[in-house]
Amino acid sequence: MQKTKILAVAPYEGLADAISTIAQTRDDIKMTVQIGDLNTGKQIAMELAHNNYDVIISRGGTAELIRSTVELPVIDIPISVYDVLRTIKLAENYSGKFVIAGFSSITNCSRILCDLLQYDIDIFTFTSETDTLPTLRKAYENGCTLALCDMAGSKAAQALGMNSLFISSGTESINAAIDEAIKLVRSSQHVHKQKDLFQALLSDEEREFMIYDPAGNLWFSSLTDNDRNIALMNLINTYLKAFLKVPDQTVTRQIRDKIYVLTNRHLIYENQKYTAITIRQQMALFSDDSSEITIYNRLDHTSQEYSNEYSSSHHVGNTATLIQEYSKNNFPVLIIGETGTGKDKIARQLYENSPNNTAPLYIINCELIGERKWNTLLNSIESPFAATNATLYIKSLASLSKAQLDNLFSYIDNSRLSKRNRLIFSITLENFSKGQEDLCRSYLENRLSCLTLRLPPLRERINDLSSITALYIHRMNITIGKQIIGFEAEAMDLMHSFPWPGNLDQLHHVIKELVVITQTPYITYTDTKAILDAEPAISGNAPQTTLNLSTTLDEMNYQIIQWVLAEEHGNKEKTAKRLGISRSTLWRMLKK
Known part of the structure; x- marks a missing residue:
């Protein structure tokens, strides 16, 4: 016969020792003994009840609490007539007045015994753990100095300065509870057999x-x-x-x-x-501290910064609309933009608002993957490329070699990768990788029919600068407890005239530094100039010095202004002087 698996939650240490001693003498049970009174015992039962036990045994109020919170059957270790009688006989040697107090398992038995033996003893029943102290206080005020009670009553009596005799359970009561538990389990043996079989099946x-x-x-x-x-x-x-x-x-x-x-x-x-x-x-393909592949889940973060940075202006209103519309379907998307324009953030936004957002987003950073790991990625059955219904964000695609690109494009064609998963690609526009960019765009836009999302550089949306800085300042105020209102007018002019080669990332970095050092309500011209003078005004993303003659006259003028402005480190006065125009004319041409 299979042993009955019993969890015993003993309200006090002496009962736990007695249960353990009895369990060692029986070969029909497998006993686990824990010590915990009332809510502590209830918490123990809640934490352990799922560990494949057949039944729980406990005592008094602890048993009642456990029964109300777990679905396993709970057998109460009874308080026998002998348990109560032994304690009363001991109390008769006490010279003062005494009372019997406890939960119903004690008081019900005590009332029967007192009626049979015609004992004139006050009996009080606890209804909850919080009821113990006021109940015994009433008895104490009526002249009782000794309480015959359970563990909860003993604690309350001690708090009131009363003496107490603990009504313990004898071995016959413990054996009776174990016998009842075994009888209950065996009466539904077919159910437990099914449970054990399903447990074994699931474990395998x-x-x-x-x-x-x-x-x-x-x-x-x-x-x-x-x-x-x-x-x-x-x-x-x-x-x-x-x-x-x-x-x-x-x-x-x-x-x-x-x-x-x-x-x-x-x-x-x-x-x-x-x-x-x-x-x-x-x-896993790579170690958990590797940066080549990261996993992002919709439940990991909730952010509103994407829409804040790409909304509200005529310059990027169309971009915000495209982001919203592209999120609604599973077509592949190509995100292109300079460094710092927020390509990774937009990729996450496309994922978070897509039909596939209940599955993970795998972010594959092509800049960090070497030849060996790239081959593993394309050939392993545990690769993200083998996933289904996921979103794969392949970032910085143009940093791959031509051979790696050819292998990837061949894999996409032959494995129906874009049919099984949502694909998002990003390309960073850089002068030195123009050939790779053209190769990538030719395949993605013409062969794979990607939806293209171009993120404009900050210099092309300079009218948004005031709105974006207000949002950034607000976040920094909350983060570090400042109350900065904004920029002085001349300081904002400096911000507008700076070329921002690092785009949104550089702007965020500059505002963070300015908010940290500012002690006044407004960020000053002096602090702004000092920070911007230390910032790089030209990067690999800056416009080339070869004039594009296929554009309009206004666009060519704009290119020339940007070159000179970058060379003058964002100084509009020097730029206007070199171009032979007034500062107001320069400002008007930049706003076109």
């Missing part, structure tokens, strides 16, 4: 399973206790609140050398919602 699966009850307590788990699973449980707890609310979500995260894929669904049983979490694992 390559997947792990967890089920949470409607209150969010762990109800079943196929996980065993080890260090790796502790880390996994911590990961699950990070997303548990979201899993309990919304079904059919997928989260992918790496822990050391393993990739874990968590998916959830909701099960309705007796009009109550349970949450099942399935855990699949696979070997």
Whole structure:
């Protein structure tokens, strides 16, 4: 006969020792003993109930609390007539007045005994843990100085300065509870057999399973206790609140050398919602501290900065609309822009608002992947390229060699990668990689039919600068507790005249420095000039000094102004003087 698996939650240490001693003499049970009174005992039962136990035994108020919170059957270790009688006989040697107090398991038995033996003893029943102190205080005020009680009553008596005699459970009561537990389990043996078979089946699966009850307590788990699973449980707890609310979500995260894929669904049983979490694992391609591939889940972050930086102006209103519309479908997208224009942020926004946002976003950084790792990425069955219904963001594509690009494009064509997953690419516009950019764009736009999203550099949307700086200053105020209102007028003129080769990233960096050093309501001209003078005004993204004659006259004038402005480190007065125009004319031409 299979042993009955029992969890014993003893309210006091003496009962735990007695249960352990009795368990060693029996070969029909497998006993786990824990010590915890009332709410502590309830918490222990909630944490351990899913560990494949058949039944729980406890005593008094602790048993009642456990019964109200777990679905396993709970057997109360009874307070026998002999237990109460032994304590009363001992109390008869006490010269003062005494009272019997406890939860119903004690007081019900005591009333029967006192009626039979015609004992005139006051009996008080606790209804909750908070009820113990006021109940015994009433007895104390009536002249009682000794309480015959359970563990909760003993603590309350001690707090009031009363003496107490603890009504303990004898071996016959413990054996009776164990016998009742075994009888209960064996009466439903076919159910327990089914449970054990399903447990064995689930344990042999390559997947792990967890089920949470409607209150969010762990109800079943196929996980065993080890260090790796502790880390996994911590990961699950990070997303548990979201899993309990919304079904059919997928989260992918790496822990050391393993990739874990968590998916959830909701099960309705007796009009109550349970949450099942399935855990699949696979070997990771690279170490968890590697930057070549990162995994991003929609549940990881919620940010509004994307729309803030690409909204509100006529210059980029069309860009904001494109971002919104491109998010609604699964067509591949190519994002192009200079360094610092926010390509990675836009890729995440496209993912977060797409139909595939319940699956992960894999970010593959082509700048960091060497030849060997690139080949592994294309050939391994555990590669993100082997995923289905995910979003793959292949960033800095033009940094790959021509051979690597050819291999990637061939893989996309032959594996139907763009049909299985949402693909997002980014290219950083740089003068030195013009050939690679053209090769990438030719395939992505003409062969793969990517939707193209061009992010304008900050110098082309200079009218947005005031709005963006206001948002950045607001965030910094919240972060470091400042109350800066904005820029002095002359300081803002400096900001408008600077060419911003690093675009939004450089702007964010400059404003961060200015907010940190500013002690007045407005950022001053002096501080702004000092910070901007230390900033690079020309980068590899600056316009080439070869004039594009295929553009309009206004556009050629704009190119010339930008060259001179960059050479003069953003100084508009010197730029206007070199060009032979007034400063107001220069300002008007820059605003076109």
